[in-house]
Each structure stands twice: as structure tokens, then as C-alpha cells.
Amino acid sequence: MGAGLLAIFESLAHPHGAAVATDAPVARWSALAANQSGPAFMPPVRGSVYGTLLNHADALAALGEQGNGAPYKAPPRAPVLYIKPRNTLSGHREPVVVPADVPEVEIGATLGIVIGTTACRITGADALSFVAGYTVVNDISIPHASFYRPSLRFKCRDGFCPIGPAVVARKMVSDPNSLNVAISIDGRTVQRSRTDRLIRPVAKLLADVTEFMTLRPGDVLMVGVAAGAPRARAGQRVTVAIDGVGVLETPLVAADGR
Amino acid sequence: MKRARVAYGGAIHDAVAHPVGLQLEDGRVLAEDAVVWLPPFEVGTVIALGLNYADHRKELSKEVTIGAHDEPLAFLKSSGALIGHRGQTRRPADATFMHYECELAVVIGHSAKNVARANAMRHVAGYTVANDYAIRDYLENYYRPNLRVKNRDTCTVLGPWLVDAVDVADPHRLALRTLVNGTVTQMGNTRDLMTDIPGLIEYLSGFMTLAPGDVILTGTPEGVVNVNVGDEVVSEIEGIGRLVNTIVGDELFGRA
Numbered sequence: 307m308g309a310g311l312l313a314i315f316e317s318l319a320h321p322h323g324a325a326v327a328t329d330a331p332v333a334r335w336s337a338l339a340a341n342q343s344g345p346a347f348m349p350p351v352r353g354s355v356y357g358t359l360l361n362h363a364d365a366l367a368a369l370g371e372q373g374n375g376a377p378y379k380a381p382p383r384a385p386v387l388y389i390k391p392r393n394t395l396s397g398h399r400e401p402v403v404v405p406a407d408v409p410e411v412e413i414g415a416t417l418g419i420v421i422g423t424t425a426c427r428i429t430g431a432d433a434l435s436f437v438a439g440y441t442v443v444n445d446i447s448i449p450h451a452s453f454y455r456p457s458l459r460f461k462c463r464d465g466f467c468p469i470g471p472a473v474v475a476r477k478m479v480s481d482p483n484s485l486n487v488a489i490s491i492d493g494r495t496v497q498r499s500r501t502d503r504l505i506r507p508v509a510k511l512l513a514d515v516t517e518f519m520t521l522r523p524g525d526v527l528m529v530g531v532a533a534g535a536p537r538a539r540a541g542q543r544v545t546v547a548i549d550g551v552g553v554l555e556t557p558l559v560a561a562d563g564r
Numbered sequence: 565m566k567r568a569r570v571a572y573g574g575a576i577h578d579a580v581a582h583p584v585g586l587q588l589e590d591g592r593v594l595a596e597d598a599v600v601w602l603p604p605f606e607v608g609t610v611i612a613l614g615l616n617y618a619d620h621r622k623e624l625s626k627e628v629t630i631g632a633h634d635e636p637l638a639f640l641k642s643s644g645a646l647i648g649h650r651g652q653t654r655r656p657a658d659a660t661f662m663h664y665e666c667e668l669a670v671v672i673g674h675s676a677k678n679v680a681r682a683n684a685m686r687h688v689a690g691y692t693v694a695n696d697y698a699i700r701d702y703l704e705n706y707y708r709p710n711l712r713v714k715n716r717d718t719c720t721v722l723g724p725w726l727v728d729a730v731d732v733a734d735p736h737r738l739a740l741r742t743l744v745n746g747t748v749t750q751m752g753n754t755r756d757l758m759t760d761i762p763g764l765i766e767y768l769s770g771f772m773t774l775a776p777g778d779v780i781l782t783g784t785p786e787g788v789v790n791v792n793v794g795d796e797v798v799s800e801i802e803g804i805g806r807l808v809n810t811i812v813g814d815e816l817f818g819r820a
Binding site (some may be wrong): 332354356359377378379380382383384385386387388389391392393394405426453454455456458459462463464518519520521522525553 | 574580608609611612635637638639640641642643644677702704705706708709711712715716717768770771773774775
């Protein structure tokens with residue numbers, strides 16, 4: 307993405323049929339997104355999307371003693387990031403294909419930090435001033451046991467990164483480190499977590515990442531998923547809900563379109 | 565045709581090679597050192613291959629746990645890490661082993677999904693040279709090589725030219741070499757790629773859709789050595805280009 311800046315009054319979203327993403331009151335987008343006969347949405351931003359591995363205290367705890375054994379040898383020191391490339395981006399209520407070669411996929415629910423102004427070597431104290439807003443990300447993976455090698459085949463399938471429905475302006479979210487995150491499958495809640503369990507909270511994460519890598523307006527940094535990511539199959543409807551940020555719905559479909 | 569993207573006279577331009585340097589799309593002819601070189605096309609997804617030359621795999625064998633029959637070791641980079649020809653790359657003061665990697669970069673021209681090996685080369689727009697630096701001090705064993713090693717600002721150099729695929733008779737028979745301050749430190753040939761270009765396109769497009777502007781950095785042969793502040797690093801690939809880069813220190817970036 308080029309230079310510039312991304313500033314949001316309240317909430318930025320891009321429903322199908324609209325020419326561009328539009329800034330509107332949160333209530334308008336949440337009503338449209340909740341309307342089951344309403345449109346699907348495009349991803350609200352198109353920058354680079356980064357995930358953070360094992361940034362949730364429960365997720366690191368779940369790795370347990372494995373973290374000190376081979377092949378990892380030690381727990382992560384710096385933020386361990388991964389990239390969800392552009393072929394993975396999808397929007398609210400856009401169907402995502404479960405590949406024919408796997409029975410189910412893993413649902414990773416996480417808060418996404420959306421960058422507003424170019425952020426290079428920022429410090430924790432002023433880190434939030436570089437944030438345009440927050441969004442909901444469903445970081446879908448094919449289940450895999452090892453984090454040793456990058457796993458494009460597991461994490462980078464087409465559509466495997468639903469984002470949205472909207473980016474909610476920073477000022478509308480009083481504390482990004484105190485949000486409830488819930489995953490539902492076919493209407494039943496299967497996981498609840500909280501962003502106050504982050505090893506690197508939002509400002510600290512931004513500071514440590516931008517020490518070596520500049521983030522640009524429209525880029526999204528996922529804070530990280532909790533332990534025990536649930537799995538879902540084709541034919542199921544997955545929602546990720548974050549207090550005050552949004553409810554992101556993803557219908558999973560089979561490769562043959564059913 | 566050899567194509568470039570450069571900044572000149574207050575704007576970004578497309579350019580082509582010319583006997584005295586390059587010619588902008590508006591007709592202006594300029595010397596190589598009169599412009600600021602950018603990566604030679606609008607870069608989409610950057611896919612890099614690790615350990616795709618047998619000799620380099622052997623060179624790193626003490627720290628490598630990958631077998632000859634494993635699937636390709638592919639990882640991603642973001643376009644923010646990229647710089648162009650004649651750029652500067654920062655070597656952090658605390659690094660003890662920072663090395664270049666000269667690689668043939670394959671640029672996708674046509675969208676590719678589930679492309680069979682026999683049809684793969686039709687999806688290639690052209691080729692350029694990549695110098696994909698790594699700082700081994702920052703290696704961690706999670707999604708290794710992790711982004712702090714491989715996706716640092718200024719640490720992926722791309723260019724100078726995008727050479728049209730039709731102008732490259734055999735991309736699997738190109739000599740590669742790196743020169744540090746004029747001394748050859750790395751030599752190889754793309755004939756030694758473990759997974760060749762159609763193999764990589766078949767593998768990657770089998771699980772993700774490749775789009776025009778996506779680029780595959782095909783890996784580096786043996787001969788990676790540490791570089792220091794002040795070094796000039798030249799990455800050369802026969803018929804594709806000569807990519808020049810200079811290593812600079814923290815002080816230029818206001819880091820004490």
C-alpha cells in the first residue's frame with residue numbers, strides 16, 4: 307500500500323454493490339451486517355495482513371514444556387509474525403471454501419489492529435496514535451501440529467482470512483486490551499476468550515513489531531488467537547464476535563460449491 | 565524488453581533499457597545514476613524459497629532439519645521490506661551474521677490456480693534479480709525463518725530490470741554470482757534448483773491463487789558470507805541483471 311493515511315470518523319465498511327468503502331455510524335454498519343437478507347461485505351481494508359503467533363498467554367501455556375524441547379528449544383523472544391497474503395482476504399458473509407482434502411478447518415478469532423499512519427520504530431507510549439481503528443479477523447487454518455516451519459499450505463488458502471465487517475475507529479473502542487472475543491458455530495458459542503490475556507498488549511506489540519518492520523496505513527496486525535481453536539466443517543456458519551468491534555460471519559462451503 | 569520503475573523529476577515512471585541507461589515512458593533518456601530505482605513492477609505477494617539448492621542446504625546442514633524429499637520450504641515476505649537497485653540496506657549494530665542471498669525472481673503475469681507443471685511457464689511474465697538478506701542472529705524456531713530475520717525494512721532488494729519471459733531462452737540455465745567489494749563470494753547456476761520454476765508454480769498454485777505481480781524468489785546457492793557496513797554487494801544473474809546494494813549502519817537511521 308502506498309503512503310498516505312487512513313482516518314476514520316466512526317466505522318469504515320464496504321458492502322457488495324458499493325463502489326468504495328464508506329465511513330458511517332457504527333450502528334448503520336452493524337445493522338446492515340446483521341441483516342440476514344442484506345449484502346455480503348468486501349474486506350474493509352486492503353493492506354498487508356500480519357498474524358502474531360503465541361501472543362495469547364493461554365496459547366503459550368498450551369504449548370507447555372514442548373516450548374522448551376525440540377524443535378523450538380525456547381519460548382519466542384521477539385514477536386513471531388506470519389503473513390496472510392492477498393489471496394486469503396475475504397469479507398463478512400463471503401463464503402470460504404473448505405479444501406476437498408481436509409475434513410475441517412481451524413477457526414482463529416482475533417482482534418485486528420488497523421494502522422492509520424505509517425508506523426516505524428514507535429514507542430509504547432504513543433503507539434495507539436498510529437492506529438486508525440480495530441476490526442475482527444477470522445484467521446482460518448488447516449489444522450497443523452507444528453509451528454516450526456512456515457505453513458503456507460495450511461494458512462494461505464484462498465479466502466482463509468475473513469476481515470470485518472467494518473473497521474471501527476480507535477476512539478470508539480475504549481480499551482482494546484479488555485475485549486471479549488467469542489466464536490460461534492451454527493449459533494452455538496464454542497469458544498470465549500479475552501484480549502486482556504495478551505503477552506504483548508496492543509501498544510507493546512506495535513512497538514516491538516515496528517522496531518524491525520514498518521507498518522503502513524491500511525495494514526492489519528492481528529494480536530493473536532487463544533488456545534484451543536475450534537474446528538468447523540463445510541456447511542457450517544462461523545461467527546467471530548468482539549465487543550464493540552463487530553460480528554464477522556463466514557459460511558463455510560465445500561469445494562464443489564455445495 | 566527490460567523494464568524498470570524509477571523515481572525522477574518528482575514522479576514515479578515506467579522505463580525501459582536504453583543504450584545510455586534508460587528511457588522513461590515520456591521519452592526522456594537518462595543515465596543509470598540519474599534516477600532512483602524502485603522494485604521494477606507493482607509487487608503483490610512475495611513468496612520466497614528456503615534451501616532450494618542442494619549445495620546451500622549442505623552449507624547450512626548443521627542447523628537444518630529438512631530432507632531432500634520434503635515439500636518445498638516456502639515463506640512469505642511483505643512488499644514493505646522491498647527496495648530497488650542502488651539502494652541502502654541497514655545492518656543493525658548488534659548483528660554478528662548478516663548475509664546476502666542472490667536469487668532468481670520469477671514474476672507472475674497471469675493468474676494461476678491449480679496449474680499443471682506442463683502449463684506453468686505460460687503464467688510467467690518475466691524475471692528479475694533478488695538479494696534477500698537474512699540476519700541469522702534473530703532466528704527463532706517458530707515459523708522459521710521468522711519475519712524478524714527475513715522481512716526487515718530494506719532487506720529485500722529487487723531489480724534493476726524486469727526482463728520479459730520471451731527474452732529468456734532457458735531460465736534453468738543461468739549463472740548467478742555475488743560480489744562483495746568486487747570479490748566473487750557466491751557462484752551457482754539455476755540448473756541446480758531442487759524444485760524448478762514449473763514445479764514451484766504447480767506446488768504453490770495447488771493451494772493458493774497466484775496473481776499478476778506476485779513474485780517467487782527461487783532460493784540461493786551456497787556461498788553466503790557475512791557483510792559489514794560500507795560493503796558494496798552486487799548480485800548478478802546472467803542475462804537478467806546486475807543488482808547493486810550498499811550496507812549502511814544504524815547511525816544513518818538515527819539509531820545510536
